[in-house]
Amino acid sequence: MAKEDSVKWPEVEEILQKAEKKELISLIREMYTSSAGDRMLINSRYLGERVKKKKSKLLEEHRKIIRGEFPPENESGKIRHAAAERAISDYSNASGDFVGTLDLMLTYVEGGIRYANIFGAADDEFYDNIEGMLERFCELLKTKEGQKYYPHFRERLANACRDSEHIGWGFEEVICVLVGDIEEFFEGEQKDTAE
Template sequence: MGWENRHLYSFDFGDKTITMPDPDSRNKRVLNASKQRLNEHLTHEGQEVRYLYDFGDSWSHRIVLEKILPVQPDQTYPYCLEGERNCPPEDCGGVWGYQEFLTDLRDENQSKALPWVVKEYDPDRFSLSKVNTLLRKKAYQLNQYQEKKKAPPTKPPKLTAAALKKQLQAMTQQELVQLLVDCFKASKQTEQFLTVKFAGAEAAEALFLECRKKVKDEFFPDRGVGKLRLGEARKAIDEFEKITRHRRYALDLKLFYVEMGVEFANVYGEMEYRFYQSLVSMFSAVVDMLNKEEGTELIEEYKDRIEAVVSASAGIGWGFEEAMQDIYAELGWWNEREAGAGSVS
């Protein structure tokens, strides 16, 4: 019962939005949800806020502050006064997917039912006591978290590169070999790093294709609708770049991320502001990488794709089209283009 906090969310007050902003964003209108409390922004009766949960399924809620009551000293907050009907299941595909799910339930078509939803799911069921039990549990967890934050932080010992080098120089060849084997087994990232280091280009290409699919699946998976876990896609690209240090593949992945995002926006319509900010910051990283390259070989290789994605951004709101044009103009070869090519259309 209730959303399980698996996905991104936002609270839109009109003049400001509380969400998990893009780390590269400098938009003062977007406030970091981890540093905000709703009661600091919901301050007067009649005030409304739009709560959006799961940017893929796009569950939109209208929240109205109807009345502010005196605090009861013997009452645990928050608590629910009343409600109706069950919460839709997670990852059911939004409003339309939920309607199909309910149709399957009515028709007892279990073969199409969502496998992660309990068979006893009743769309009309609402338990006030269960809701308040969950709220009390959340309140307890929040209090524990706040107490933990008050505790003085302990800094773990940190090994510097210089200290590591000194330790390695004191080891025998056999000890070094065993250390590398242990590192290989210790984490997936280290395994991938060493594989690329010793297997070379073939391993880097395989890792590139794997990362490319991860990015694609966040926007356009083979089945269903993309979940738009932008952080996961960006993390995959960052890890690939650190592991392989392959600039061409990293550039390709970053541009591919922007291409997928622009295509998603054109297919599904207007998105949240942070979605566009993420694309803009990634496109800026692409242009920065190209401008740092000596010569124009990479620019010529990716020019057509870059021009295509800028053209595809035409008509997209939130100032996205203009931002893409501005970044595109920063390419080193821009001023050398033939006269009359002042913008891409």
């Protein structure tokens, strides 16, 4: 058998041309269930607008859950971080939508910043959760898949840094350092591609 990386598309195409329809459907099902990228490709290619509308509705439902944990929607001042974080995870698992997941992560961070501005000092768990989510967001944005979405989030990141000013407890510094690092990363990427 030929080494996997030495097999060329014409050889694969010839094998697939001879395959039974049931075999091909089974192969596609396996790809669909095991890879978010393959699932997104198949959905977008064959289900198009219907899937986009469903994803959009699902995204808004999960955004509402996250916003419901922060003011002004939540007037109690008690945040259920696990519920908000679960909404992000549930959306990601259900949709395979990378950019939507990033959007929800940043929505969570923005909610935390609003909360800190309204209610002032919070406990260490609060700061750790918000900072950790922003850190994970930035890590995903630096990935090959995430890099193309930086322009989509650039302004919201800058606003997060600005809006965290004067919160105190080192929170502003962490938020602005993470935002500054991601800005520096992408400025470096732009310089590298220009050269």
